[in-house]
Amino acid sequence: MNIVAIIPARGGSKGIPHKNLLPLTGTPLIVHSIQSATASEHINQVIVSTDDPTIAQTAQTAGARIIQRPSELSLDTATSESALLHTLEQLEEQPDLLVFLQCTSPLTTPEDIDRCINTLLKNNADSAFSATPSHRFLWKHPQQATGINHDPAHRQRRQDLEPEYAENGAIYVMRTEGFKQHQHRFFGTTVLSEMPAIRSWEIDTPEDITIIESLLSAQSQTDTTHLSNLPTSIKAVVFDFDGVFTDNGVYLSQEGLETVRCDRGDGWGIGNLHKAGIRMAVMSSEINPVVAKRCEKLKLECFHKLENSKYECFQIWCQQHQIDPKNVIFIGNDENDIDCLQAAGCGVVPADTHASTLPYADLILTRNGGHGAVRELCDLILEKQHHA
Numbered sequence: 238m239n240i241v242a243i244i245p246a247r248g249g250s251k252g253i254p255h256k257n258l259l260p261l262t263g264t265p266l267i268v269h270s271i272q273s274a275t276a277s278e279h280i281n282q283v284i285v286s287t288d289d290p291t292i293a294q295t296a297q298t299a300g301a302r303i304i305q306r307p308s309e310l311s312l313d314t315a316t317s318e319s320a321l322l323h324t325l326e327q328l329e330e331q332p333d334l335l336v337f338l339q340c341t342s343p344l345t346t347p348e349d350i351d352r353c354i355n356t357l358l359k360n361n362a363d364s365a366f367s368a369t370p371s372h373r374f375l376w377k378h379p380q381q382a383t384g385i386n387h388d389p390a391h392r393q394r395r396q397d398l399e400p401e402y403a404e405n406g407a408i409y410v411m412r413t414e415g416f417k418q419h420q421h422r423f424f425g426t427t428v429l430s431e432m433p434a435i436r437s438w439e440i441d442t443p444e445d446i447t448i449i450e451s452l453l454s455a456q457s458q459t460d461t462t463h464l465s466n467l468p469t470s471i472k473a474v475v476f477d478f479d480g481v482f483t484d485n486g487v488y489l490s491q492e493g494l495e496t497v498r499c500d501r502g503d504g505w506g507i508g509n510l511h512k513a514g515i516r517m518a519v520m521s522s523e524i525n526p527v528v529a530k531r532c533e534k535l536k537l538e539c540f541h542k543l544e545n546s547k548y549e550c551f552q553i554w555c556q557q558h559q560i561d562p563k564n565v566i567f568i569g570n571d572e573n574d575i576d577c578l579q580a581a582g583c584g585v586v587p588a589d590t591h592a593s594t595l596p597y598a599d600l601i602l603t604r605n606g607g608h609g610a611v612r613e614l615c616d617l618i619l620e621k622q623h624h625a
Contacts, residue, residue, distance in 0.1 A: 240354065241282045241332040242274040244340055245320040246296070247311040248289025253443065257292055257340055262453045266440065267292060269343035269453075271299040276347035279354045280336060286324045318421055325417065335411045337422065342407035344436040344452055348603060353408045353430035363425025365410040368402035369437040370589070400486070402429055405437035431484075433589040433605060466600045467621045468582040471515060472564040474618070475551060475577070476611065478521035478528050478541070480570035481587060484607030495525050498607050506615025507535045513622060518554060520547050522573065548576035568614060570594060570606055585614055 246267050250256040259266045267285065274283045285296040286304045288311035293303045304324045309315070321337055334357070336350065349367060357365035375385040386401065387393065408430070409422045416424070438449050479485055483497040490496070510517060518538040521528050532539035540550050547569075555562050567574070567581035570590040578584030578597040586598040587610035595601070600617075604610040 238279075238334065239281055239330065239332040240279050240334040240336060241284060241328070242277070242280045242336040242338055242350075243321055243324050244270050244274070244283070244285045244296075244301070244338045245306075245317050246285055246287045246289070246292050246340055247306065247315075247320075248287065248292060249311065249313070253440070253446070256440065257287075257289075258295060259440070259446065261343055261446070261450050265295050266343055267296055267340045268299045270338050270340040270345065271296060271301045273345050273347050273350060274336070274338055275300055277336075277350045277354075278347070279351055281332075284324055286320045322417065322420065325413065332413050335413045335416055337409040337411070339406055339439075341440045342405065342438070343440070343449060344438060345407045345432075346436065346603060349430075349432050349436065350408055352432075352608070353410050356428050356430040357410045357412075360426070360428045362428040363412050363415045364423055364427045365430055366422070366427070367405050367408040367432045367437075368429040369405050369432050369434045371401045371403040372398060373403075402431070403437075404429075405432055406439050407432060407437065431589070431605060431608075434592075435588065435601075464617065464621050466583060467617065468564050468566065470564050471566060471618055471621065472560045473516040473518070473555075473558070474510065474566045474568070474614070475554070475581070476517070476519045476537075476567075477547075477569035477571075477574050477577075478519050478531075479523055480590070480606040481568055482519075482531065482607065482611060484605065485570070485589075486607075495527070497525070497527055499531060500607055500609050500612065502609050503611035503615075504535055506612035507537065509619055510615050511536065513619060515618065516558060516560070520550050520554075520577075522547065546576065547573055548580065551577045551580060566614070566618070568610070 246257040257267045271283055274280050283301045284304055285301045286306045287293050288306045288308060297303050304327050306320055310319050310323055353365050353367050374387050376382050377385055411422060438445060440446060440449060482499050482503060488496045519532050521541040522543045524542045528541040529539050543550055555565060562580050563582035565581045566583045566585055567577045568585040569578055570587055572593045575594060575597050578594060583599045584597055585600045586594050587602050587606040589605040602610050602613050604613045
């Protein structure tokens with residue numbers, strides 16, 4: 238399948254002059270997007286549409302093909318769609334899929350791009366976009382503040398709210414022929430691909446620059462220190478279940494039966510840790526029997542329907558197996574995992590973990606729960622052992 242990424246990047250920017258060439262952690266803004274697109278498993282060609290010679294030179298040096306954009310499509314009033322359509326007109330061969338990337342989202346990873354593409358293909362959809370889960374209570378205030386997505390008189394808990402998602406402006410994937418016909422990015426069957434909030438920042442204001450540069454620095458540091466953050470001697474791994482093996486969602490049938498989504502790749506990673514002789518267990522307060530069934534299939538010691546705290550279970554388990562907690566990795570994703578994250582030699586969280594756990598995490602994975610987070614951790618552990 239021929240898949241092309243197009244990154245529009247005009248030279249004019251009133252809010253932040255020369256924004257697309259802004260150096261972030263020493264790399265021009267546009268290059269961050271080019272590098273992520275180039276590293277994608279699916280994208281065959283990366284194209285930058287620009288009217289600016291310096292942007293063109295920078296992008297070309299980074300490995301992108303350049304399409305010169307006419308001045309009338311570079312004004313403040315010009316739409317991104319017009320730049321995309323113009324770029325497609327210049328191509329010798331039309332791609333099957335068009336991936337529209339905005340370079341104002343430099344935290345986007347190759348995995349984020351591939352996940353959005355796979356979401357479209359898996360669902361046989363026409364268009365897809367990246368979005369982040371939102372639990373915010375929205376208001377409008379023409380004269381008197383009024384709730385938009387909630388009833389202020391009946392305030393619901395975060396976990397009881399119907400899931401909502403905020404478009405984050407990072408990635409759009411479209412079937413080319415449908416886009417050319419409709420000339421806008423949302424047409425036909427549209428699906429969304431989740432991205433964690435921590436990677437959903439956009440550069441619109443000078444304040445955003447400071448925040449994103451800090452996150453990029455942390456991301457870069459994490460990439461090089463993942464292995465060093467793991468215990469020198471790894472004796473065991475303890476997993477939370479919901480939000481780690483699953484995406485924290487629940488599917489409810491008409492009969493009231495609950496099912497969850499897991500990632501098959503996690504099972505392969507778990508199997509490799511079994512072969513490496515690493516003891517593993519799952520500790521969950523969830524009462525759904527699916528926890529025990531999944532653990533049985535993966536041959537994992539299982540503690541669920543926990544009446545006492547997860548932390549107490551963790552301590553007793555370590556004592557019974559005579560394992561020093563400093564040689565144990567614990568992975569969880571929410572407030573009730575914090576004590577275990579602190580007690581373990583290495584506390585790990587998925588990319589979409591609840592914000593409350595971040596201060597207690599020694600390692601933040603790049604994958605979401607239920608979308609390969611467990612497999613990513615297993616691969617890191619095996620790599621650590623290989624280098625030991």
